[in-house]
Amino acid sequence: EKYQGAPMGTEIECEGWRQEAALRMLNNNLDPEVGEKPEDLVVYGGTGRAARSWDAYDTILESLRTLEDDETLLVQSGKPVGRFTTHERAPRVLIANSNLVGKWDDWDHFHELESKGLIMYGQMTAGSWAYIGTQGIIQGTFETLAEAARQHFPDREGLRGTITVTAGLGGMGGAQPLAVTMNNGVCIAAEVDEDRIDRRLETDYCMEKTDDIDEALELAQAAAAEGDPLSVALHMNAAEMFDELREREFVPDIVTDQTSAHDELEGYYPAGYTVSESEELRQEDPETYVKESLDTMERHVEGILAMQERGAVAFEYGNNIRGQVEEHRNMDDAFDFPGFVPAYIRPLFCRGKGPFRWVALSGDESDIHRTDDAVKELFPEKEHLHRWIDLAQDQVSFQGLPSRVCWLGYQSGDDPDDLTERARFALRINDLVAEGEISAPVVVTRDHLDAGSVASPNRETEAMQDGSDAVADWPILNALLNTSAGADIVSVHDGGGVGIGNSLHTNNHVVLDGSSLAAEKARRVFTTDPGMGVIRHADAGYEEALEEAAESNVHVPMAD
Amino acid sequence: EKYQGAPMGTEIECEGWRQEAALRMLNNNLDPEVGEKPEDLVVYGGTGRAARSWDAYDTILESLRTLEDDETLLVQSGKPVGRFTTHERAPRVLIANSNLVGKWDDWDHFHELESKGLIMYGQMTAGSWAYIGTQGIIQGTFETLAEAARQHFPDREGLRGTITVTAGLGGMGGAQPLAVTMNNGVCIAAEVDEDRIDRRLETDYCMEKTDDIDEALELAQAAAAEGDPLSVALHMNAAEMFDELREREFVPDIVTDQTSAHDELEGYYPAGYTVSESEELRQEDPETYVKESLDTMERHVEGILAMQERGAVAFEYGNNIRGQVEEHRNMDDAFDFPGFVPAYIRPLFCRGKGPFRWVALSGDESDIHRTDDAVKELFPEKEHLHRWIDLAQDQVSFQGLPSRVCWLGYQSGDDPDDLTERARFALRINDLVAEGEISAPVVVTRDHLDAGSVASPNRETEAMQDGSDAVADWPILNALLNTSAGADIVSVHDGGGVGIGNSLHTNNHVVLDGSSLAAEKARRVFTTDPGMGVIRHADAGYEEALEEAAESNVHVPMAD
Ligand SMILES: NC(=O)c1ccc[n+]([C@@H]2O[C@H](COP(=O)([O-])OP(=O)(O)OC[C@H]3O[C@@H](n4cnc5c(N)ncnc54)[C@H](O)[C@@H]3O)[C@@H](O)[C@H]2O)c1
Ligand SMILES: NC(=O)c1ccc[n+]([C@@H]2O[C@H](COP(=O)([O-])OP(=O)(O)OC[C@H]3O[C@@H](n4cnc5c(N)ncnc54)[C@H](O)[C@@H]3O)[C@@H](O)[C@H]2O)c1
Structure with a gap:
């Protein structure tokens, strides 16, 4: 009842649209279509909240409804704590969430305060009433690739005529094929889980699928030659794909990766196993799973580095695959390709x-x-x-x-x-x-x-x-x-x-x-x-x- | 040449008085009468600075001289980094000094950044251009005692008719006798160093001196009975004074202390030694010095607690004497009297x-x-x-x-x-x-x-x-x-x-x-x-x- 989403329409309950906007954005965060657990005031990102408690939420709404055009409401970690006269050109709401003095600025002290009801985790857009759901993901990937195109292929229209090779078609990574084709490019994306591939095809995030790498390459090269956008999901382990590409002496224009390499047990799949074989192994012998998984990751990074050496543009896409193989497989050259923030x-x-x-x-x-x-x-x-x-x-x-x-x-x-x-x-x-x-x-x-x-x-x-x-x-x-x-x-x-x-x-x-x-x-x-x-x-x-x-x-x- | 203090007079070099005020306050911090080491841009408090470098200082001044009434200058750890159009009702200068992300928020990382010229220690009023020298000290002591009076003696005019017993007449502590008499009260302050006593008498921070505790008590009680302000410096070790007071069954109205108890070797004097004997001992046998010093502190705190038990108001005045005896002499009841911030x-x-x-x-x-x-x-x-x-x-x-x-x-x-x-x-x-x-x-x-x-x-x-x-x-x-x-x-x-x-x-x-x-x-x-x-x-x-x-x-x- 509390979290039915934002009021809509052109009638307002506040004294002005600035206050009304705050009220609607706070409620929009808690729209069941937008927030993850609105019943607990949780918006996204673990425990990122919109308000500290339902009491605090109610009082924020009451305050906003009566706030004048020259007043400012103060919100401290999701709780309204003050309200002062300022002026029209000043903000109507000022918010500070989860801030701690440096020496105490860690999860332990945060949780201690949280258990006493004295603080709240604001995440980024949760506690600032600006979350809009998952609509932003595809756009960030689109823009990252656009920047890569601007830097490396300044004379093309985006990625036109280029081939990007990547892997991982999960929640975030599934945006990659569409982001490439939106930039006019061609994408080959390795994914071990055929269900994931089919989901991307159904929602038009990806165009074709195959488990034959030669077919994938033929399709990709033909489209690139014509300057046509195309995305091909390749049903194959990423490390194996890179081995096959090296064997065929094929070098793509861009290589990256969005498998869940940050988690070697629950996220990444070892080569030589189907998905169901992997799941069995994970249950029965997690130690062997981790060993095989990290070995595969090492091959995977060797593949990326080999492509880079042969002229491909390579970058890590925030999944920590470089850190994993540096730490667990002592790969000295793991960080020879850059992360996406510094790069793009x-x-x-x-x-x-x-x-x-x-x-x-x-x-x-x-x-x-x-x-x-x-x-x-x-x-x-x-x-x-x-x-x-x-x-x-x-x-x-x-x-x-x-x-x-x-x-x-x-x-x-x-x-x-x-x-x-x-x-x-x-x-x-x-x-x-x-x-x-x-x-x-x-x-x-x-x-x-x-x-x-x-x-x-x-x-x-x-x-x-x-x-x-x-x-x-x-x-x-x-x-x-x-x-x-x-x-x-x-x-x-x-x-x-x-x-x-x-x-x-x-x-x-x-x-x-x-x-x-x-x-x-x-x-x-x-x-x-x-x-x-x-x-x-x-x-x-x-x-x-x-x-x-x-x-x-x-x-x-x-x-x- | 750079640090001759603030421009004075009614003519300004900036576009308006708001900008001029910033310029004068920055320069006032660096007045040789105000700042401690203006030649190094150091104002006070260790390395608290007014600007990151002379280059930054010059550029701040240049920027302030041309800053319009609707512009805002940004200063990041003592360096001017930006300037934007805002409006008349907004600040003309915004300053952020020495702020670090929590996990890196320590001296080690600060010094690393400082050595690269990327940050500056702003202290409190140094980097915010609001230091005014030592004029503030006496006032803080005055106000602290005024609040003690309001809480404990609401029916008197300030401390009139009461006797405050304390010790330490150094840089900070020397303000105590004057602060008591300004509140109409009577003060007995033990101090082992006669030179310090004489300095307070010369500058009228204290009225009388004696090394006879009976004389001190007689004077004090007579003045208190009349309701007259009086301050008496008692040339004696604080711990010994408390022993003598207990023997005479005398209980003051307030007890506190501003000896430099935070430093058992360089700040606090052991009982049973003159100042020069103490200095000899410190040189020749620092270990014995520290032992004797901490033993004296223990007697000193026992004295304060005994007075509190008999009805005196007791508080610690920021010299950590409670912490010292708790840590080094295992006194369980050391914290039975409060610190001055929570108390007053x-x-x-x-x-x-x-x-x-x-x-x-x-x-x-x-x-x-x-x-x-x-x-x-x-x-x-x-x-x-x-x-x-x-x-x-x-x-x-x-x-x-x-x-x-x-x-x-x-x-x-x-x-x-x-x-x-x-x-x-x-x-x-x-x-x-x-x-x-x-x-x-x-x-x-x-x-x-x-x-x-x-x-x-x-x-x-x-x-x-x-x-x-x-x-x-x-x-x-x-x-x-x-x-x-x-x-x-x-x-x-x-x-x-x-x-x-x-x-x-x-x-x-x-x-x-x-x-x-x-x-x-x-x-x-x-x-x-x-x-x-x-x-x-x-x-x-x-x-x-x-x-x-x-x-x-x-x-x-x-x-x-
Ligand atoms: N760029 C960023 O800002 C950013 C933000 C969030 C997350 N990430 C990281 O991106 C990665 C992907 O995120 P997600 O939400 O898509 O994860 P996800 O777990 O939903 O998807 C990962 C996909 O990779 C596939 N996969 C795993 N190992 C494989 C292998 N060896 N070969 C081929 N396919 C394999 C899985 O089947 C799965 O479909 C994560 O590591 C995540 O931490 C990056
Ligand atoms: N209240 C606050 O906010 C605050 C602020 C700064 C400092 N302090 C603390 O106050 C204390 C005093 O500061 P200060 O600047 O006056 O120090 P100081 O070193 O200038 O003076 C200390 C005085 O105590 C005398 N003394 C030492 N041991 C004695 C003893 N056993 N008996 C009698 N006299 C003794 C010394 O001779 C000296 O004159 C320090 O511990 C300081 O850290 C408090």
Whole structure:
């Protein structure tokens, strides 16, 4: 009864749309289509919660319903703790979740406090009321591959004419074939579990399947030669696939992997066994399973490195396969191929580019379709953005309040009014709301994973070139600056995704209600927020960031 | 040449007084009268710095000189890293110093980053440009004793008619006799070092000296009977003094101690030795010194506990004498008397009361004297505040830009316009600036140690009654809220005072330039900032805070 999802429509229960947006986004997190266990207030990611307790939840809602346009509500680890007069240009809600003083900043102390009801795990978008379900996954993979194409094949349209070889068609990895074909490329993906393959075929995430590697190669090479997109699921163990490719002296353009190599017992399958044989072995002799599994992983990484040596572009896709074979098989050269963040995401971050999302508060799908058109109209030259929007409309189903994810850059140098891409987009949407072409306000928010919003030495800030991975001044400045710029909700969290004590990160929401106040806020926040990405990476010495700063007139005082 | 102190006078080099205030306060930190090693950019507290390097310092100054009224400068660990358009009601400078992701939040990693030039230790007021020298010490002691008086002797005027027995007349402890007499009380302070006693007499921090305990007691009892303030330095070891007091069955009203008991070899003196005998022993046989020193400490604590048992009010004054004898002499009952923060400072924090300071940007001492008068006019009934102001004028010499420290509470319930005491004061000063009675703007700032601005389990948040000592959501919300309320500088630091990884704390400045904008900002910030103290302690369940919230109309959503 409590968690039926967000109120929809154009009537509001709060004093203004900014407060109403907070209320709807909080409830959207707990929509049964969106959140994982709304009955426990759990949104996603282990125990990532939207509020500390049902009591706290009720009081947040009550507070939001009466909050004035010049008041600010304070939420401390999912509990409303204060409410003060500020002003219109300030946020309506300020949130701090799971933050601990450094020496006590670990799971043990967190759990002690949690058991006393004094704290809550906010994850990234759970406690900041910005989770939108799994719609974001396909988009991140699409954008990562697009960046790989830009770097390595700058003269092609995306991945056109190239062949990507990967493995793993599970929950995350299943997005790979579609993400490749959306970038015009050809994909061969090894997967041992035929059921998984069939699921991808049914949902059009993958086009063909075969267990004959020669057939896979023939199909792939023919399509690549024609410049046609194609995806082929190859029913085979990844390590065996690489052995066969070497035998045939075939070298793909890109190699990567999304098998669940991070877990050698429950995630990864050893070569020489069918899935059911593997499951039997896992039950009866887990030790042998692990040994065989790690041996296979070693072959698998040798295969990737061999392809890299022969000219393929290789990267790890966040499954820790490098760490596994370095640790358990003493492979010295395991880390000779890079992780995906330093390789593909960081160059985007350097330019202030990151994933953001917008949500139609009306609940009306046609409002999102109108925004889809607006993005395409605004950026007629961004071909892969158009492909993304078209394919998303076609393939990605809405969950909860209709929403869309996309990546836009800073690039204010390209605009006569010196506006960033995100700002141009937000102002256009705000106009459409004002003109009544969109039926109710739209809220723009993002992941905590963004260009200038996170310090996370194991993921987003891994291997920064100056060694500043763990410096947390940056996310704090990000939150203070977006508060100064007039975001409507600002949040600061500890640990999301990588666990308590391992990261600090922030989020913000801007409500586009068609007013000139909203335009003012949008113009500023969508400059300061991606701008933090540019200056953070410029400070670390990244050339792309210094370039972007120069081209887009971003002030970097020590370099100006 | 670089560190000659702040520019003074009524002419400015920046675009506005808010930017000019930042520039002057930064330079004031580095005034040779104020900062400890300005040539190294070190302000105080070990290596607490004002800027990361001279290059960074120069660029901060250049940036401030051209910063517009709607721009915000970002300073990351003492280095200017960005500058963005915000708006007039937002801060002009945002600062984050020494913050690290939890798992890396320790001195080792800090020093590694420091050696690469990537971070700086900001201490509390050093990196936030709010240090004013040692003027603050006497005031903190005065206020602590005033609170002890309020709690234990509510019917007296302060400590009138009471006798306080303590020891240690060093750098900090030497403020005790004056702080007692300023509260109308009588003080007997044991000190083994006659030179120290003489220094206190010369500077009028203490009135009488003797080495005869019977004379000390006679003088003290006579003055107390008359209700006269009196301070007597007793040239004697503290442990011996307590033995003698017990023999005479004398019980004082208050007992405490500020010998340097935290250091058993270099700070504390063993009984049975003169100072020079002690120094000889320390050189020749440090092991025996430490044994004798700890034995004396044990007698000393037994003395304090005996007085407490017989009815005296006892508290530890931050010198860790309880910890020493618990650890090294297995005294089980050492912690039977409380520390001063939980005992006296926390009740003030519960009511949003904490130390803040204001600085005359003109450099003109008469401007501060005008503010002194204003405080007294505004709060005619606050007798101890009047005493403090009078004595400060008389005894506390200015260092750098003239400034004053004082404690005011929340207490908006007492005001017809629902303004807090700090807000009433700030608005009055702002009027005086507008009327030209004060020659240039005044900036109001504070210590990071304040009611709702710090998480520090070893000091300010030690032994919170709900166990939330290490929860750092609070200082983060404090910084975000003060940014929202329109403070002119906002800062967030890690570690000041207690070391990297041990605390998180914030500061803010508000520039009173006589404008209506300044009035608006002052009204809001001096509500939100002390208000955080009220709600933080209300959330932890402190009765005083819940009372203050009810009386002063502070919203505590879960209790409203
Ligand atoms: N890039 C990121 O940001 C990111 C984020 C989350 C997770 N990951 C990692 O990506 C990996 C995949 O995630 P998922 O959610 O798809 O996992 P999943 O467990 O749902 O899918 C893994 C798939 O790999 C297949 N597989 C296992 N071993 C194989 C082998 N040797 N050869 C061929 N197929 C094999 C399995 O049958 C399964 O279908 C995980 O390690 C995960 O931790 C990356
Ligand atoms: N309350 C706070 O917030 C706070 C802040 C800083 C320091 N402290 C602590 O307060 C203590 C005093 O600080 P300080 O700066 O005055 O130190 P200090 O070293 O300057 O002075 C200590 C004095 O105690 C005297 N002394 C030592 N042993 C004695 C004995 N047995 N009997 C009589 N006199 C004795 C010494 O002669 C000296 O004059 C320290 O332990 C310090 O850590 C408290």
